[in-house]
Amino acid sequence: MATFPESMPTTTTPVPTGGALLTNSNMQVPATNLIESQLVAQARQVLEMEARAIVRVRDRLNESFERAVKLLLSCSGKVVVTGMGKSGHIACKIAATLASTGTPAFFVHPAELHHGDFGMLDERDVLVALSGSGETQELKLALEPIKRLGLPIIALTGNLESTLARYSQAVLDVSIEREACPLNLAPTSSTTVALAMGDALAVVLMSQKGFKAEDFARSHPGGTLGKQLVTVGDIMRSGVEVPSVALDSAYENVLAEVTSKKLGFTAVCNSDGHLEGIITDGDIRRAQVRFGPAAFMRLAGEIMTPHPKTISPSCLAVEALKLMENHSISDLLIVDDEMNPTGLIHLKDLLRAGIV
Numbered sequence: 292m293a294t295f296p297e298s299m300p301t302t303t304t305p306v307p308t309g310g311a312l313l314t315n316s317n318m319q320v321p322a323t324n325l326i327e328s329q330l331v332a333q334a335r336q337v338l339e340m341e342a343r344a345i346v347r348v349r350d351r352l353n354e355s356f357e358r359a360v361k362l363l364l365s366c367s368g369k370v371v372v373t374g375m376g377k378s379g380h381i382a383c384k385i386a387a388t389l390a391s392t393g394t395p396a397f398f399v400h401p402a403e404l405h406h407g408d409f410g411m412l413d414e415r416d417v418l419v420a421l422s423g424s425g426e427t428q429e430l431k432l433a434l435e436p437i438k439r440l441g442l443p444i445i446a447l448t449g450n451l452e453s454t455l456a457r458y459s460q461a462v463l464d465v466s467i468e469r470e471a472c473p474l475n476l477a478p479t480s481s482t483t484v485a486l487a488m489g490d491a492l493a494v495v496l497m498s499q500k501g502f503k504a505e506d507f508a509r510s511h512p513g514g515t516l517g518k519q520l521v522t523v524g525d526i527m528r529s530g531v532e533v534p535s536v537a538l539d540s541a542y543e544n545v546l547a548e549v550t551s552k553k554l555g556f557t558a559v560c561n562s563d564g565h566l567e568g569i570i571t572d573g574d575i576r577r578a579q580v581r582f583g584p585a586a587f588m589r590l591a592g593e594i595m596t597p598h599p600k601t602i603s604p605s606c607l608a609v610e611a612l613k614l615m616e617n618h619s620i621s622d623l624l625i626v627d628d629e630m631n632p633t634g635l636i637h638l639k640d641l642l643r644a645g646i647v
Contacts, residue, residue, distance in 0.1 A: 368415030370396035385489030425453020524604030527634035568595030
């Protein structure tokens, strides 16, 4: 019988590079998996660094932010946002976010201010200036002329002792410990923090102004956002297009109304015009089964389905679509606060509006 020593000698396999395999008696692991893991780990580190930078800025918020919001709320003109380089790109986004959430705003390049763009500024405006150092040359050259115009300045800067900070009525501290860039050079954490601060300003402002979904829809008439915010009243049919009969309408009058409007149903209203029910093609067939030949002697109120599904004209069209899907119907009556039918919406109307 063969015998083995108490301890066997071990061997180690060096970690290969490239696409080689790590091998031992139990497994084979492609080295590319290790490379991919390193890539994911580095990406996570970047995201964690930027997230921590935002949290630190959050914890430093103070009365300067309140002062900035009050300046923007009291602005009777427009908010002018400016910045150079990467700060300029962030400034463009902040201006766009403000404009789409109820605060008129636009971006102006600081270097262009010296070449005619000062004509874009008005004494009623408020300036929001972005500069990590607060010493950006093109921006510094514009500060004195802006001051002479009387525009309040809100600074987003990482240097609270900078020239920009001294010229500003509100200074928002967007300083960071270091960039997420491994060289600590490329604007990464700093631009993320500045963008987040701009979002905070925009969201607080829209809240203070009572900005609603309807207002958002007006500033986003096209694209997916605009379609999501279209109201029922924007696309409903109204007037003579809405089929309607009285409670005491004769059977033949019901048939005539359903047939002439070509929608397969009609509303049924009382003498005050309030909605009482609905008669569909299905209700007509069921009346034939239930009453037989006597169905032709029945009145609208006797064959209608009471309490039909309705919707308000102020509701979003996407809500109408969900209601139709949930109840497997293709039409909805639109009623006012008094339950008077004011219109209708058909699935085809939602298709034409691009909601479906």
